[in-house]
Amino acid sequence: MRKAQRIVLGSAMAALSAVLLTLSAPPYDVWWLVWIGFVPMAVAQRRILPLAWSRVAPVIGVGGFVAGCFGGVFPESAAWYMRFLPLLIAATILISGRAPSREAGPSDSLSPLRIAVGWVGFELLRSLIPVLGTWGFVGYAMYRQPWFNQPVSVFGMYGLDLLILLVNYSLALLVIAALDRRYPSGDLATLPVRLALRWCAAAIVAVALWSSASLMMRPHGGTKVRIAALAPGRRPFELGATPEARDRAMLGILTEQTRQAALQGAKVIVWPEGALKVDPQLVYPSELSSLAREAGAYLFVGYGVVTDRGRRNEVLTVAPDGAFLGSYGKNHPVTFLGETSISRGTYPTYQTPIGVLAAMICYDMDFTDTARELDHRRKAVAETRQDAASMRVVLRGVSRVRRRG
Numbered sequence: 469m470r471k472a473q474r475i476v477l478g479s480a481m482a483a484l485s486a487v488l489l490t491l492s493a494p495p496y497d498v499w500w501l502v503w504i505g506f507v508p509m510a511v512a513q514r515r516i517l518p519l520a521w522s523r524v525a526p527v528i529g530v531g532g533f534v535a536g537c538f539g540g541v542f543p544e545s546a547a548w549y550m551r552f553l554p555l556l557i558a559a560t561i562l563i564s565g566r567a568p569s570r571e572a573g574p575s576d577s578l579s580p581l582r583i584a585v586g587w588v589g590f591e592l593l594r595s596l597i598p599v600l601g602t603w604g605f606v607g608y609a610m611y612r613q614p615w616f617n618q619p620v621s622v623f624g625m626y627g628l629d630l631l632i633l634l635v636n637y638s639l640a641l642l643v644i645a646a647l648d649r650r651y652p653s654g655d656l657a658t659l660p661v662r663l664a665l666r667w668c669a670a671a672i673v674a675v676a677l678w679s680s681a682s683l684m685m686r687p688h689g690g691t692k693v694r695i696a697a698l699a700p701g702r703r704p705f706e707l708g709a710t711p712e713a714r715d716r717a718m719l720g721i722l723t724e725q726t727r728q729a730a731l732q733g734a735k736v737i738v739w740p741e742g743a744l745k746v747d748p749q750l751v752y753p754s755e756l757s758s759l760a761r762e763a764g765a766y767l768f769v770g771y772g773v774v775t776d777r778g779r780r781n782e783v784l785t786v787a788p789d790g791a792f793l794g795s796y797g798k799n800h801p802v803t804f805l806g807e808t809s810i811s812r813g814t815y816p817t818y819q820t821p822i823g824v825l826a827a828m829i830c831y832d833m834d835f836t837d838t839a840r841e842l843d844h845r846r847k848a849v850a851e852t853r854q855d856a857a858s859m860r861v862v863l864r865g866v867s868r869v870r871r872r873g
Contacts, residue, residue: 799832
């Protein structure tokens, strides 16, 4: 095959990976494609493209996937600081990538475990960078598969991503071995089919163990709860000439949406971040209490209040009986955009008949510490209740002994 043909074919295969990975993620949700999405790109990089062009494959595949996640290379819907992210990632891969060596053996540069660990290590590092966070983790494609996701509570998203990459590159290894057997090349060391089959067998065992653990860990007989996330469809500045008028209009829109969500059976109804510009506990207490009672649902009402010390970016939880349970302050404000959250650092959880409830706000989801801390508080609540129940059993037993005595 001529060099030009190899470049065209390899680029097309890398683009196919970008399409497969994009389709695996929201809003398309063809989740199973994430398990094979990297295969065309890997084969193109390792065997199809000329050595000098090999770095083009991840640039197209990964860069195209990121562009797919954000709606294009320069997505209009993204914040200004995110619009150049696909190009930034593509440029980073192009600069830092390394072409396969002619002397590389099958056990080093093509090791699925080595590649998977490297990918997850990069994910770990970029998750510490505020601008990058955890956007585009490949495991997010599995978010609608609770039957498979339970081990994430032990190994985290990094464990799931490691498994997905291990499967992808084990399959890629098998394809490469088959190509080497049919079309021997003097450029790179031939990959034995037996080695590729061993990696595939290891990947199958890993998936089987993960699946079995997930099925055993999956809760049974729990309560199913319908949750509604509201979107007003209007920006505050479009709703009135004064802050008071805009708040009143927003309150009216979200109140009506809350009623509609309740009619559809929602028991937890979440309002947008900063929906109101005042503290609703002080300005709209009767309206929200009445609305929660009418809806028969837990309301999570987002609001942002500007003070002399900074912004209170919070969410208020209102119970179905109209009681105000408490407020949570955003733990991860977008500091590089000048955002503040002066009430950050508290993690309230609420024991309810439908389970322990808690809140996070927007950017909190791009870091793992907030969720871990809330889960820690949830477990503490459960343990406290268990200890209290055990104590009641002991006291009843002591009381019976005394009566018999």
